[in-house]
Amino acid sequence: MKKIVLIFLLGFLIINKTYAQKYFGKSYPSTQxxxxxxxxxxxxxSHTVMGKTELAQGFRSLEKSQQKIIDLAxxxxxxxxxxxxxxxxxxxxxxxxxxxxxxxxxxxxxxxSSTTTDLKxxxxxxxxxxxx
Numbered sequence: 001m002k003k004i005v006l007i008f009l010l011g012f013l014i015i016n017k018t019y020a021q022k023y024f025g026k027s028y029p030s031t032q033x034x035x036x037x038x039x040x041x042x043x044x045x046s047h048t049v050m051g052k053t054e055l056a057q058g059f060r061s062l063e064k065s066q067q068k069i070i071d072l073a074x075x076x077x078x079x080x081x082x083x084x085x086x087x088x089x090x091x092x093x094x095x096x097x098x099x100x101x102x103x104x105x106x107x108x109x110x111x112x113s114s115t116t117t118d119l120k121x122x123x124x125x126x127x128x129x130x131x132x
Contacts, residue, residue: 021072025051025128028077034070035080043080046132050078055124062124069126078128091119 028050037043053072055065066083073081098112 021053021055021068023051023053023072023076023128025049025076026130027051028130031074031077031079034073034078036066036070037080037082038084040082040127043082043129045080047080047129048132049127050130051076051128053126053128055126056121062122065124069124073126073128076128077130079131080129082127082129084125086123086125087120088123089118089120093117093119 053069055069060068062085069081069083094114094116096112096114098110101109101111
């Protein structure tokens with residue numbers, strides 16, 4: 001019973017962390033339209049940076065993650081969002097194996113292999129802007 005409760009709590013914390021969205025910055029009255037940019041050089045209007053957020057993709061598609069950020073931008077009163085994406089290596093996984101071949105008399109052949117893989121997580125970074 002204790003194991004089930006611990007597994008449930010651990011799963012809840014992992015899911016909660018994956019879906020947590022943090023925002024650091026100023027807030028204004030909510031807006032209905034938010035312009036989307038994928039490079040700061042694309043913003044032609046005079047603007048100021050009002051805040052930033054990041055969102056780990058988790059189990060969502062990139063489109064759903066992007067929409068979640070747009071919804072937050074509307075609530076915070078942003079006129080535009082500048083998106084970027086990065087992959088963060090949060091760990092490595094290693095596996096190894098081996099085999100023994102005894103087909104020939106008095107002769108044993110041993111072989112082994114090892115594989116190391118980086119564990120990556122996509123993170124969407126967004127800068128909220130307000131037009132001047």
